[in-house]
Amino acid sequence: MGKIAINIATGSLQQQEMIVGIDLGTTNSLVAIIHPENRQPVVLKEHDGNALVPSIIHFDKMGSITVGDEARKYLITEPQNTIFSVKRLMGKSYNDLKERSSFFTYKVIDDNTESLVKILVGEKFYSPVELSSYILVELKKRAEHILKTPVTKAVITVPAYFNDAQRQATRDAGKLAGLDVLRIVNEPTAASLAYGLGMRNDETRTVAVYDLGGGTFDISILRISNGIFEVLSTNGDTYLGGDDFDLGIVKYWINQQGIKEEELMVHKGLAQELRLKAEEAKKHLSSNTKFKGEAGGEQLELNRGEFENLIKPFLDKTIECCKNALADAGLSSKEIDEVVLVGGSTRVPVVKEAVSKFFGRDVHDELNPDEVVALGAAVQADILAGNNKDFLLLDITPLSLGIETMGGLMDVLIPRNSKIPSKAARQYTTQKDGQNGMRISVYQGERDLVNDNRKLAEFNLSGIPAMPAGLAKVEVSFLINADGILNIKAKELRSGVEQSIEVKPQYGLTDAEVEKMLAESIQHAKEDIQTRAIVEAKAEAQLLIETTERFISKNQSFLLSEEIKRTNNAVAELREAISTNDKDLVQKKTEELNEISRPYAERLMDEAIKSTLKGKSI
Ligand code: AMP
Secondary structure (H helix, E strand, C coil): CCCEEECCCCCCEEECCCEEEEEECCCEEEEEEECCCCCCEEECCCCCCCCCEECCEEECCCCCEEECHHHHCHHHHCHHHEECCHHHHCCCEHHHHHHHHHHCCCEECCCCCCCECCEEECCEEECHHHHHHHHHHHHHHHHHHHHCCCCCEEEEEECCCCCHHHHHHHHHHHHHCCCEEEEEEEHHHHHHHHCCCCCCCCCEEEEEEEEECCCCEEEEEEEEECCEEEEEEEEEECCCCHHHHHHHHHHHHHHHHCCCHHHHHHCHHHHHHHHHHHHHHHHHHCCCCEEEEEECCEEEEEEHHHHHHHHHHHHHHHHHHHHHHHHHHCCCHHHCCEEEEECHHHHCHHHHHHHHHHHCCCCECCCCCCCHHHHHHHHHHHHHCCCCCCCEEEEECCCCEEEEEHHHEEEEEECCCCEECEEEEEEECCCCCCCCEEEEEEEECCCCEHHHCEEEEEEEEECCCCCCCCCCCEEEEEEECCCCCEEEEEEECCCCCEEEEECCCCCCCCHHHHHHHHHHHHHCHHHHHHHHHHHHHHHHHHHHHHHHHHHHHHHHHHCCHHHHHHHHHHHHHHHHHHCCCCHHHHHHHHHHHHHHHHHHHHHHHHHHHHHHHCCCCC
């Protein structure tokens, strides 16, 4: 709404379209806008006052689709046709998920490959992108119903740890739902925006955003200064949340009641019934001390103390992540000015206490923790609509990005924890005379050898005009846009030949994998330095052999046969050294070859200069 436009064709007044903010959650999704009159962010609610749309999709026998509370009803009776936690599947392969496959009560296709997962419902296959788009279609429809105006533009939030593939998948889901996704925003950034932290231009605040939802946990440390939001560090676990609390309770009851595993296998509905009861118990215990209920004929009980014991390991894990995030940001807990709670699971009193105790201060829990992210997305949408020009948002890259260079070494262009958007460029050259193509292989990771990192993309820059080795100037540039999507361009500067690619990796990395990659890079640091040294020594030696041989074959007639013989011997010895892994030997033999070739190379150079100068008066 906001602005009014005149439709010239019809002469009628039209309300200019507004941009909505969407929190596409693992458990629930919702939409928010900036209220056109009071300019405050508000979530869109149906007449029943409900803003949360459960992120659940149900397919009936005829293939027609329902989303939200309606679909939720079928979790128990039709687990095979009722899809929940789609967000956990975004940008993932079956291999990423197989350890968790028992979590899904519907059919996740096991084709044991690295390609993106599909879900089988009835006889049809669906991708997570399609499934998410059904949720977005429902949100769009509701928003249009409530606002009474078409909604085609949105800002969608994602967990800070989402990688390129997952961000791209979210964007694609939006497109499929008929939404122009103007920006993908990190959830913690949105949460801080909702609290208006640091919105005054003259203040600098350091904020910790603790987000414990249904399926994911994120801790982010942000610095907000002069209207600029910068993510200093992020940490978390994409497989930790309120769902785990529910499962903990289910397991506790199963043990207590002596329910047999086979019983649960045969009767999948019972497992779901227990899950729903467990969630009810958990919520009840946020404001009461005892729960009593019934499921599948079993009498179930749980008190707050027992519940707190059950979730303690999960809670400890989140605090561990907080410590790591502070360490990565180079801060102590005392340096945090504000702590923001996000996600329905922060309603659990012991969670709130633990976070408050760890950071040694009161936490922000004034806004509804389920709504905070959507409210912030609306604030961001408003900024993009040009209504609030004072702000800029910056995020960071979780892993380094670079390309493969000689000998399989990783050459980092954008280091890990760089701010997004980010740009970097570096020049490379050809190794062979007349080389007309160059393969650009892009990797993500912290190790020195590309083989230990993750390949994101590969392409060929072809059509480089023939020129001697080392003369071509190929500039490789990386651009990460505000959504965290990587664009790579290679351009040969002398000829202008260029080629570019947008990185949409085949499948995503889990948090655990990112953590593992970082841990490995530290663990292997010493070994990597040694490897790099030997690889570099060998590459340098190889290059010297090639230049020397070229030189000899071109200048044979000017050289003494003794010189040629000695050189060939030295070349052979250097080749021999390269075939070992002895760096010192390679360097020694390189030096020897240099020693032998230097005198005649210099002599020929002098003669060349003399002959060019001949006949010229100085
Ligand atoms: P979100 O992903 O932010 O929508 O959070 C949803 C999670 O919050 C689910 O696991 C809910 O069970 C949980 N939740 C919602 N309300 C409460 C409550 N009152 N007490 C404890 N957990 C809650």
